[in-house]
Amino acid sequence: xxxxxxxxxxxxxxxxxxxxxxxxxxxxxxxxxxxxxxxxxxxxxxxxxxxxxxxxxxxxxxxxxxxxxxxxxxxxxxxxxxxxxxxxxxxxxxxxxxxxxxxxxxxxxxxxxxxxxxxxxxxxxxx
Amino acid sequence: xxxxxxxxxxxxxxxxxxxxxxxxxxxxxxxxxxxxxxxxxxxxxxxxxxxxxxxxxxxxxxxxxxxxxxxxxxxxxxxxxxxxxxxxxxxxxxxxxxxxxxxxxxxxxxxxxxxxxxxxxxxxxxx
DNA sequence: ATTATTGCAAAAGTTTTGCATGCCG
DNA sequence: CGGCATGCAAAACTTTTGCAATAAT
Numbered sequence: 001x002x003x004x005x006x007x008x009x010x011x012x013x014x015x016x017x018x019x020x021x022x023x024x025x026x027x028x029x030x031x032x033x034x035x036x037x038x039x040x041x042x043x044x045x046x047x048x049x050x051x052x053x054x055x056x057x058x059x060x061x062x063x064x065x066x067x068x069x070x071x072x073x074x075x076x077x078x079x080x081x082x083x084x085x086x087x088x089x090x091x092x093x094x095x096x097x098x099x100x101x102x103x104x105x106x107x108x109x110x111x112x113x114x115x116x117x118x119x120x121x122x123x124x125x126x127x
Numbered sequence: 128x129x130x131x132x133x134x135x136x137x138x139x140x141x142x143x144x145x146x147x148x149x150x151x152x153x154x155x156x157x158x159x160x161x162x163x164x165x166x167x168x169x170x171x172x173x174x175x176x177x178x179x180x181x182x183x184x185x186x187x188x189x190x191x192x193x194x195x196x197x198x199x200x201x202x203x204x205x206x207x208x209x210x211x212x213x214x215x216x217x218x219x220x221x222x223x224x225x226x227x228x229x230x231x232x233x234x235x236x237x238x239x240x241x242x243x244x245x246x247x248x249x250x251x252x253x254x
Numbered sequence: 255a256t257t258a259t260t261g262c263a264a265a266a267g268t269t270t271t272g273c274a275t276g277c278c279g
Numbered sequence: 280c281g282g283c284a285t286g287c288a289a290a291a292c293t294t295t296t297g298c299a300a301t302a303a304t
Binding site: 058059060061062066078087089090091095099102103105106107108110111112113114115116118119120121122125126 | 186214218222245
């Protein structure tokens with residue numbers, strides 16, 4: 001992967017945030033430094049970085065759009081059904097170690113992974 | 128909700144299948160009985176039925192399209208990363224009762240639900 | 255110089271919607 | 280008759296892609 005200023009800016013923007021921006025948000029932010037950057041470039045780079053496992057791409061059924069995360073440590077998310085915020089949960093995947101073993105009981109295929117997220121009302125929206 | 132022959136056909140098609148058809152598949156099947164039915168009508172009815180909790184709409188990040196399920200009993204799914212089949216798992220949600228309690232530990236918001244699915248290789252593709 | 259990356263624009267894919275017409279109660 | 284549902288077509292939205300120009304090594 002060859003260096004590019006655009007990709008560096010995209011990555012540094014993601015690094016600076018603990019929320020989980022969409023491609024559109026990355027685009028409009030990086031656009032301030034690179035007014036000519038195109039949305040296609042943003043998507044290409046986000047996918048490339050995800051492919052290289054430098055970032056992670058998350059899909060949440062309730063939200064139409066993909067969200068990108070600089071934190072590649074395995075962790076789970078909470079989606080607020082009120083404000084749509086995506087928030088990291090403190091619980092560790094170790095707390096859910098048995099989940100795939102449980103699902104494998106009585107199932108003929110090979111389970112290799114799972115996708116889990118939670119939804120509800122975030123602290124802010126509760127007030 | 129007023130009766131319509133199209134909606135009845137859509138529902139009866141879903142009832143007849145234990146897999147989890149996409150809107151496109153529902154469309155091309157119901158089209159045999161109603162050659163003039165439009166994709167818009169299919170989407171409107173599927174959403175309406177899901178809204179009324181007669182069917183369920185499922186989104187799987189790895190698959191681009193929504194899948195619809197006549198079975199509204201809570202259950203989990205397995206998605207084959209080889210053939211993209213969506214398969215019901217035998218494990219019951221009761222086996223995962225503690226999942227939301229675990230996630231709530233150290234989290235400030237209100238957890239009201241979760242979304243969980245598994246992926247891997249199905250029996251057929253293993254051969 | 256070679257190759258990856260960009261910007262632009264067009265296309266692809268899924269889902270939604272406006273509107274005139276038709277069907278249900 | 281009154282109102283919900285339909286068919287059609289267009290639009291909305293997110294994401295991908297072809298291609299000529301540009302930037303990186």
